[in-house]
Amino acid sequence: MEGGGALFIVFIFIMLGIILMDMEREAKARKKCTELASSIRIDGRTLFLPEKTRLLRGTLRMKGEWIGAKHRHYSVQRELRTAGEFTSDRIELEPEGFFVFIGENDDAWVELPVYVIAEGRFRDALISPVLPTYRIEAGENSLGTSHNDEYAHLRLETGRGTISGRLYTSVAKCRGARVELIHPESKGKEKLVEVRGSGEKDFERRFWEKPLILVMDRNVSDPRKLREAFGARRVLEGHGKYEVLLTMDVPLKQDEHAGTELLIEPEEGFPEGSPEINVVV
Numbered sequence: 001m002e003g004g005g006a007l008f009i010v011f012i013f014i015m016l017g018i019i020l021m022d023m024e025r026e027a028k029a030r031k032k033c034t035e036l037a038s039s040i041r042i043d044g045r046t047l048f049l050p051e052k053t054r055l056l057r058g059t060l061r062m063k064g065e066w067i068g069a070k071h072r073h074y075s076v077q078r079e080l081r082t083a084g085e086f087t088s089d090r091i092e093l094e095p096e097g098f099f100v101f102i103g104e105n106d107d108a109w110v111e112l113p114v115y116v117i118a119e120g121r122f123r124d125a126l127i128s129p130v131l132p133t134y135r136i137e138a139g140e141n142s143l144g145t146s147h148n149d150e151y152a153h154l155r156l157e158t159g160r161g162t163i164s165g166r167l168y169t170s171v172a173k174c175r176g177a178r179v180e181l182i183h184p185e186s187k188g189k190e191k192l193v194e195v196r197g198s199g200e201k202d203f204e205r206r207f208w209e210k211p212l213i214l215v216m217d218r219n220v221s222d223p224r225k226l227r228e229a230f231g232a233r234r235v236l237e238g239h240g241k242y243e244v245l246l247t248m249d250v251p252l253k254q255d256e257h258a259g260t261e262l263l264i265e266p267e268e269g270f271p272e273g274s275p276e277i278n279v280v281v
Contacts, residue, residue, distance in 0.1 A: 029217035030281040036122045037215040037277050045093045045270060047127070047213065049117075052089040056116040058082035060126060060216075062223045064108035074106065080116065080218060091115055093275070095131040095266045099238035100226055101188035108223035109186035111238075116218055126221070128214040129275065133267040134161040134207055134239070140260040143246045145177075147256050152177035152195075152248045156260070163244070163262065164204040169195045175249040181205065181236065181262070182243040188236045192244075207264070208237040211275040221281050229278040239264045 039050035061079045066072055096113040112128040136158040143154040150172055156165040169177045178194040193203035212229055227233055241263055248256040 026220055026281060029220040030279065032122060033125055033215045033217055033279045033281050036117075036125050036127075037213075037279050040127075040213065040215070040277060042093075042213070042275055042277075047091040047093055047129070049089050049091070050122075051120070052087065053120050053122070054085060054087050054118040055091070056080075056082045056085045056118050058084075058114060058116065060110070060112050060114045060128065060218070062108065062110040062221070064106065064223045066106060074222075074224075076108075076222060078218065078221075080114070082116075085118070091127065091129070093129050093131060093270075095133045095268075095270065096129070097239040097266050098128075098130050098132075099183070099186070099240050100223075100230065100235050101183060101186040101237075102224060102227055102233075102235040103188065104234050106224055107187070108226075109183075109188065110223045110226065112214065114216075114218075124218045126214075126216040126218050128212075128216060130208075130212040130214060131271050131275070132161070132208050132211065132238075133269055133271055135265045135267040136161075136163060137263045138163070138244065138260055139262075143244070143258040143260060145246055145248050145256040145258040147174055147248055147250050147253075150174045150248070152246060152256075154179055154244075154246045154258075156244060158262075160267070161207045161209060162204060163192075164202070165193075166200055166202050167193050167195050167246075168200045169248075170198050171248075172198075173251065175251060177246060177248045179203070180245045180247070182245055183236065183240060184243060185240070190234075190236045209271065211271045211273055213275045213277045214280050215277065216280045225280045229280060239266060 041048040063077045099111045101109045114126045153168045176196040179192045181190045245259040
């Protein structure tokens with residue numbers, strides 16, 4: 001066998017070994033998190049742990065994407081920012097900011113409030129309370145753009161956990177208009193409404209409402225697994241600075257745009273319903 005062929009076989013065995021090791025790590029992490037999830041009890045606004053332990057409180061940020069040209073693989077960057085620690089057998093639940101974006105191409109940007117178990121049999125397991133409450137403010141409630149004598153207009157309204165409105169268009173040569181919700185930092189984007197030709201259409205966009213308790217592993221959890229918890233392949237949910245962008249589709253020329261900032265922050269209070277516990281590994 002020539003040297004190149006031998007090196008290729010060695011490379012294949014190395015890659016296979018890495019894959020098997022990753023699968024073993026994931027299986028162990030899933031078993032640990034599943035056991036922890038089954039041991040958690042929630043009573044009102046208090047989450048009870050199976051035992052007293054040292055906890056780190058902070059924020060977990062995860063970014064995921066496919067990288068590499070010849071040997072593509074999914075890369076996950078995880079960053080834990082701690083803000084304090086305490087020892088207890090319980091966690092007092094309160095709404096905090098969270099953000100989850102997962103695109104069709106698996107690009108992911110996640111920021112979650114977390115409690116990290118720092119010792120014992122559940123060491124490195126994370127508990128993330130996703131308790132959605134919203135205060136939504138729009139910079140402008142009326143957007144308009146035009147091209148020659150053609151125009152598009154958006155009336156935008158905000159409510160508790162919702163944005164809604166109506167898109168009007170009056171066009172002849174232009175194809176119509178659309179409105180998108182954009183999260184600039186993560187590059188997450190979602191089309192809210194579109195009108196082809198002249199006409200009008202209403203829309204309503206409700207942000208995530210169901211309270212969740214996510215049980216994860218600080219070293220293994222994959223942001224793509226959050227799709228199951230949020231019940232969709234494409235996810236754009238949570239707090240932060242967004243943009244609502246109105247675009248008029250102009251053929252053979254540059255499209256016309258008008259936009260406004262949308263600020264979404266946690267609201268005082270507690271969401272309705274008992275939190276659903278999900279293992280995300």
